[in-house]
Amino acid sequence: MAKLAFLGLGVMGFPMAGHLVAAGHEVTVYNRTAAKAEAWVKQHGGRHAGTPREAAQGAEIVFACVGNDDDLRSVCLGDDGAFAGMGAGALFVDHTTVSAAVTRELAAAADAAGLGFVDAPVSGGQAGAENGQLSVMCGGAQDHFDRAEPVIDAYAKICRRLGESGAGQLAKMANQIAIAGLVQGLSESLAFAEKAGLDGRELVEVISQGAAGSWQMVNRHGTMLDDQFEHGFAVDWMRKDLGICLDAADELSVSLPVTALVDQFYKEVQQMGGGRWDTSSLIKRLRRD
Template sequence: MTNSKTIKNVAFIGLGVMGFPMAGYLQQQGYATRVYNRTTAKAMDWVNRYGGAHGETPAAAAMGAELVFLCVGNDDDVRSVVYGEHGVLASMQPGSVLIDHTTASAELARELAAACAEQGIGFLDAPVSGGQAGAENGVLTIMVGGDSEAYANAEPVMQAYARCCKLLGPTGSGQLAKMVNQICIAGVVQGLAEGLHFAQNAGLDAAAVVEVISQGAAQSWQMQNRYQTMLKGEYDFGFAVDWMRKDLSIALSEARKNGSHLPLTALVDQFYSEVQRMGGNRWDTSSLLARLQKPA
């Protein structure tokens, strides 16, 4: 397996709002980074900003890379850039490591690990938390599943854009941990939305209330970072409702398999469907307050 101290060449597949800055941090930290994006113009924008290079296909981008990172949309998107004559596995060499930052299913992680193992390639499922701001500021949290040797080689490189990175168990553990993350966020955001809604209807200065209660047990990242925009009705930023519903769908599906009961998560998922019907598909997840304020 590649020694992290000798890693020079990496590839990054997927330059969305998360992948674009993440790949940028790799290049800035001295790793020769070759990128691929479905829209070539986006890849060229990245090259013009950070340097590095781009490949015309995922396979071309991954050629010669010791570590290949993915950050795309869903299970099918991952498969589309991994398999086939133009997929990364067509050009990755034995001893290299494939790291999937996509929030996807644990089942896909196990599938990819098996496919990589057949070619002597390491694999890590490594979904991230922290949103667009975390990616842009290089302070993401990375939840990882996979082989400890592959992790030891990839972890120092992932630190280029991470505040916290931890191996949590065998393949699939990273994706399962990300499901826990999204389950917890869904409940917290709904509670914050209801609290602000109640404060407004009670005639309180909601902002002043939050300034007080955020110093106590009610404090959360969501409260600290979202209450002001929620009170202003501003949602045109952040982690989109569409993405959250995709993530919650994965979590609810896994819950059915392992016998977990997630009534609150299922309810909040339905609340997000209401936000979508209001036209809030791309609104931030904090837009749960908007459905409470809509005209009766």
């Protein structure tokens, strides 16, 4: 069993760090809001630290799951950053969804400090984190991945290396691009069914067993039909992710017309006051008509 640190105890990080303890690892946590770190220790044991550097000291692997590029830089770099506390040969594993550019920047900084770095964004939402059933997409050197994978397995349904540094983040972008179109399609399908006088649950029971079936349909249709969105992955975070996707597409000269359109639909949801609603709230735009 390993000595670990986990930085960031949001709706994803809190249960993920808990799974590491359940697997028998020794875990020290850090969170910007100390009260949340204290609550985690009360629930799972382990200890909490006042800075990322303190949490990382003596850790074989340091995990992070924070908000965005700037948040990730802040927990990695500087006098109080994790890199300053990590010993030579230690490994940093980033579960945050960020740009491939910041991943490569921090991977280079880690390498210069004698550290390993794996970018490992996740998919599966809060439920996947709580149930230990996340899909983990990784980039980095093969030997670094080989060290990280057995530990990540504590909360993963599948964990795969897709290439060198940044490949995990690019895979997560592809994931979010696919989800954006799926959620919009499901929203239009259910809104159409409502207008046509069909029973939405009966409809989904039938079409989910055919070619239209998807994770979004199975797991989100009920709350969409009930107009309940105070759960799941927030629209604000999805717009952050889609912004990363669209920036990367510009760099790669790739056209993403559906993704760009759905991003604007999510902007409308934000303007409706739904920034913290689940991404399935796209259907609320269609119910205004």
